[in-house]
Amino acid sequence: MAKTKQEKLDLKAEKEYAKKHKKKYALKPGDVVFNIVNYGFFGIFTLSCLFPFYYLFINTVSNNSFVAKGMVNFYPRGFTVSNYIALKNVSDLGSSLIVSVGRTVLGTVLMVLASALIGYLMTKQKMWKRKFWYRFLVITMYFNAGTIPWYLNMVMLGLTDNFMAYIIPGIVAPYNIILVKTYVESIPAELEESAFIDGAGYFTIFKNIIFPLCKPILATIAIFGAVGHWNSFTDSLMLMQNSTNLFTLQHRLWIYLNSASNLQALMANPTGGSAAAAALQNAMNAKVIKYTISMVSIIPILMVYPFMMRYFEKGIMLGAVKG
Amino acid sequence: MKELKATNNKVTDFSYVILRILTAFSVILLFFPGVNPARILTGTFGISKNLSLFTSAISYESLVKDVEFAVMRYDYPEYIMLILCIASIVLLAGIAFSVAGCCFSLGNIKCKKTGSKLSLVGGILMVIGVVGIVVSYILTKDFDFASVGASKFALNFPTGIIVFGVLSAVALLLSVVVAIAYAKQQAEEHYWMESKYKLFLMFLPFILLIFIFSYLPLYGWRYSFYEYYPGGTLSKDNFVGFKWFTQLFENDATRRDVIRVLKNTLGMSTIGIATSWFAMAFAILLTEIKTGWFRRFVQIFTTIPNFISWVLVYALALAIFSSDGFINNFIKLAPDFFEKLGITAASEGYLGGDSHSWLKMWAWGTWKGIGWSAIIYIAGISGIDQQLYEAATVDGAGRFQKIRHITIPGLIPTYCVLLLMSIAGILSNGMDQYLVFSNPQNEKTLEVLDLYVYNLGIANGAQGTIPLSTVIGMTKSLISVVLLFLANTISKLVRGESIF
Numbered sequence: 001m002a003k004t005k006q007e008k009l010d011l012k013a014e015k016e017y018a019k020k021h022k023k024k025y026a027l028k029p030g031d032v033v034f035n036i037v038n039y040g041f042f043g044i045f046t047l048s049c050l051f052p053f054y055y056l057f058i059n060t061v062s063n064n065s066f067v068a069k070g071m072v073n074f075y076p077r078g079f080t081v082s083n084y085i086a087l088k089n090v091s092d093l094g095s096s097l098i099v100s101v102g103r104t105v106l107g108t109v110l111m112v113l114a115s116a117l118i119g120y121l122m123t124k125q126k127m128w129k130r131k132f133w134y135r136f137l138v139i140t141m142y143f144n145a146g147t148i149p150w151y152l153n154m155v156m157l158g159l160t161d162n163f164m165a166y167i168i169p170g171i172v173a174p175y176n177i178i179l180v181k182t183y184v185e186s187i188p189a190e191l192e193e194s195a196f197i198d199g200a201g202y203f204t205i206f207k208n209i210i211f212p213l214c215k216p217i218l219a220t221i222a223i224f225g226a227v228g229h230w231n232s233f234t235d236s237l238m239l240m241q242n243s244t245n246l247f248t249l250q251h252r253l254w255i256y257l258n259s260a261s262n263l264q265a266l267m268a269n270p271t272g273g274s275a276a277a278a279a280l281q282n283a284m285n286a287k288v289i290k291y292t293i294s295m296v297s298i299i300p301i302l303m304v305y306p307f308m309m310r311y312f313e314k315g316i317m318l319g320a321v322k323g
Numbered sequence: 324m325k326e327l328k329a330t331n332n333k334v335t336d337f338s339y340v341i342l343r344i345l346t347a348f349s350v351i352l353l354f355f356p357g358v359n360p361a362r363i364l365t366g367t368f369g370i371s372k373n374l375s376l377f378t379s380a381i382s383y384e385s386l387v388k389d390v391e392f393a394v395m396r397y398d399y400p401e402y403i404m405l406i407l408c409i410a411s412i413v414l415l416a417g418i419a420f421s422v423a424g425c426c427f428s429l430g431n432i433k434c435k436k437t438g439s440k441l442s443l444v445g446g447i448l449m450v451i452g453v454v455g456i457v458v459s460y461i462l463t464k465d466f467d468f469a470s471v472g473a474s475k476f477a478l479n480f481p482t483g484i485i486v487f488g489v490l491s492a493v494a495l496l497l498s499v500v501v502a503i504a505y506a507k508q509q510a511e512e513h514y515w516m517e518s519k520y521k522l523f524l525m526f527l528p529f530i531l532l533i534f535i536f537s538y539l540p541l542y543g544w545r546y547s548f549y550e551y552y553p554g555g556t557l558s559k560d561n562f563v564g565f566k567w568f569t570q571l572f573e574n575d576a577t578r579r580d581v582i583r584v585l586k587n588t589l590g591m592s593t594i595g596i597a598t599s600w601f602a603m604a605f606a607i608l609l610t611e612i613k614t615g616w617f618r619r620f621v622q623i624f625t626t627i628p629n630f631i632s633w634v635l636v637y638a639l640a641l642a643i644f645s646s647d648g649f650i651n652n653f654i655k656l657a658p659d660f661f662e663k664l665g666i667t668a669a670s671e672g673y674l675g676g677d678s679h680s681w682l683k684m685w686a687w688g689t690w691k692g693i694g695w696s697a698i699i700y701i702a703g704i705s706g707i708d709q710q711l712y713e714a715a716t717v718d719g720a721g722r723f724q725k726i727r728h729i730t731i732p733g734l735i736p737t738y739c740v741l742l743l744m745s746i747a748g749i750l751s752n753g754m755d756q757y758l759v760f761s762n763p764q765n766e767k768t769l770e771v772l773d774l775y776v777y778n779l780g781i782a783n784g785a786q787g788t789i790p791l792s793t794v795i796g797m798t799k800s801l802i803s804v805v806l807l808f809l810a811n812t813i814s815k816l817v818r819g820e821s822i823f
Contacts, residue, residue, distance in 0.1 A: 070652035127522035140537035146796025149543025158378035231632035294638035
């Protein structure tokens with residue numbers, strides 16, 4: 001919002017006042033101590049949030065012999081990207097990467113489209129038995145049958161060892177629908193009415209008016225949905241027991257993390273000649289490959305993070321608005 | 324004449340109502356394996372008991388998964404399976420047409436005319452489908468089942484044939500009635516439908532999704548009353564009533580396990596709830612930082628951990644705390660100095676062992692979540708009227724007095740809602756965190772209810788523990804719902820506002 005002239009003047013006057021009475025506004029000793037402790041606490045805590053990522057990163061871009069000796073602690077030594085290149089020889093990593101990307105893109109797109117449409121429909125008082133259907137939808141947020149009935153249900157539907165198991169159950173997301181509904185309600189009804197008078201149908205109105213206007217909230221739920229898809233791990237664990245090629249990246253990473261030190265066994269038989277294979281096996285060390293795979297699964301999150309920053313406060317505040 | 328037309332309309336309307344109910348019913352039955360008409364073969368090489376009609380129709384692969392063996396070894400004619408699959412597809416298509424017909428029937432007479440035709444096609448297809456299944460049943464009769472062994476491969480007359488036979492016959496009959504009724508009527512020029520039905524029809528596909536994924540699992544609660552092994556069936560023979568419920572209390576091993584798991588669950592939840600004000604304190608202290616860029620920096624980077632998965636948190640934990648992780652490397656940089664302080668590198672790292680498991684889990688949870696949980700409080704603080712602070716400053720209030728008398732009272736309502744929600748979720752800690760952090764040394768102190776149910780029902784499901792874990796999961800769900808409603812009632816009484 002642009003500041004009015006009066007406000008600007010006020011601000012100026014305030015500053016001048018502060019300058020004049022600097023002594024009066026000087027910090028008391030108690031405040032100084034408080035500030036030091038406070039800044040110190042947040043500095044250390046933020047460092048504790050950042051450092052693990054940094055530590056992981058410098059270890060993946062350092063020469064493996066330094067890493068093996070535990071000499072890479074604060075800065076990279078012997079910079080190299082060979083670890084990332086070597087990942088192509090790790091068996092199953094490619095398929096799990098494709099699965100994770102695929103489910104994230106497809107699942108998020110379908111979820112956002114469905115949430116937008118349902119959110120819009122739920123604002124329509126005219127809908128036949130709207131209240132009942134809204135409750136039918138919202139009540140599913142507050143109960144669930146439990147893990148085992150859910151699992152047996154998925155088995156019954158043939159959604160085990162099936163890629164669609166990642167996508168279809170997530171299409172209807174009640175919480176996101178409530179967010180969209182709340183947002184649509186804030187759009188002036190006149191917009192819709194005028195289109196209605198011009199002869200547009202509900203779907204046309206949704207497609208041409210509501211959907212474009214909802215973009216901010218849809219971006220919010222898209223980002224949250226994508227992060228959820230990317231991070232999800234238990235559905236892969238439970239539903240894909242017999243098809244290792246459908247494991248998500250997180251599931252694959254978990255397996256690697258638990259495979260102790262014999263990661264070499266997980267390496268695919270490199271086809272590029274035995275000498276190259278031997279060199280690779282020497283160069284790769286189990287620890288570094290774990291770190292590198294972890295880094296690969298963190299990078300997408302860090303990439304969408306700036307976008308998330310723009311939307312997440314909005315998202316969580318809307319979440320506080322009850323449905 | 325007019326009167327006759329009115330009664331005529333009443334009859335067709337009534338037929339349509341019945342037809343709609345029947346169609347909805349057959350759509351629901353599509354997903355129940357118990358009434359799958361296509362299950363004409365039982366036994367090890369038969370058609371899976373968990374196969375619903377829907378799956379049989381859309382996936383030939385899963386239909387013949389086990390039968391394939393009989394085809395290869397015992398020359399079971401595969402064309403019968405093909406007929407069966409095609410018949411299932413036809414039946415499914417028939418139901419789809421009926422659904423379309425019913426949808427159209429909500430409009431004007433022109434819509435209804437088209438709808439009646441669709442219903443008619445649907446009815447015919449359904450009957451053809453059922454007949455096709457019966458044909459494949461009759462064809463199978465000629466096969467010499469004795470050569471395989473009755474327990475491995477046997478003919479079965481599924482009750483589903485009767486159910487779907489009756490359904491399709493009635494659907495056909497009713498659609499003939501409405502088709503005749505509407506054939507004579509004068510139609511309007513355009514298709515038209517009342518907007519209330521139009522809106523409803525746009526929502527209809529999602530009703531099906533919600534039903535399948537949120538309501539249908541409730542039907543799985545019946546497993547808690549049976550002796551069930553994976554691949555087995557639920558029948559009168561293995562109905563055990565409340566056996567699994569009593570086993571929770573009577574079987575020593577189970578009872579001990581459940582008590583241990585409950586202790587872990589409640590213990591960790593209680594620590595979480597008792598420290599839930601940390602997020603509020605975090606927010607208040609953060610807003611006391613007046614350097615804009617620093618505050619922003621802290622806020623951005625303390626939120627990152629919330630968006631990575633527990634597996635990645637575990638990866639970071641390994642990088643820092645494992646035997647060759649950062650902490651040990653750091654100590655090894657100056658071993659003499661640390662030795663003087665009484666600190667030596669732990670050769671096995673810091674993640675194993677079962678000491679202070681609860682506190683460690685709490686610490687990880689807090690590290691991951693506090694920045695994110697604080698955001699709602701930060702937003703709450705920025706919503707407090709600034710004039711209050713100004714007035715307090717004029718009155719000579721210090722920093723802590725302002726926090727105590729303005730900020731905290733302003734945040735208490737938000738805090739109470741979140742507190743009530745977390746109390747309602749006291750039994751649901753989720754399983755990801757505990758699953759990734761558990762190892763042979765600490766699994767006894769980490770196992771929470773959600774993880775226990777998973778371990779019992781899915782990881783060891785083959786040992787026949789599915790019913791028991793269903794019992795536990797079901798009880799948990801019921802208690803959680805009750806707690807949620809209690810929390811809501813409390814909120815209504817105290818604040819005069821419900822939380823959802």
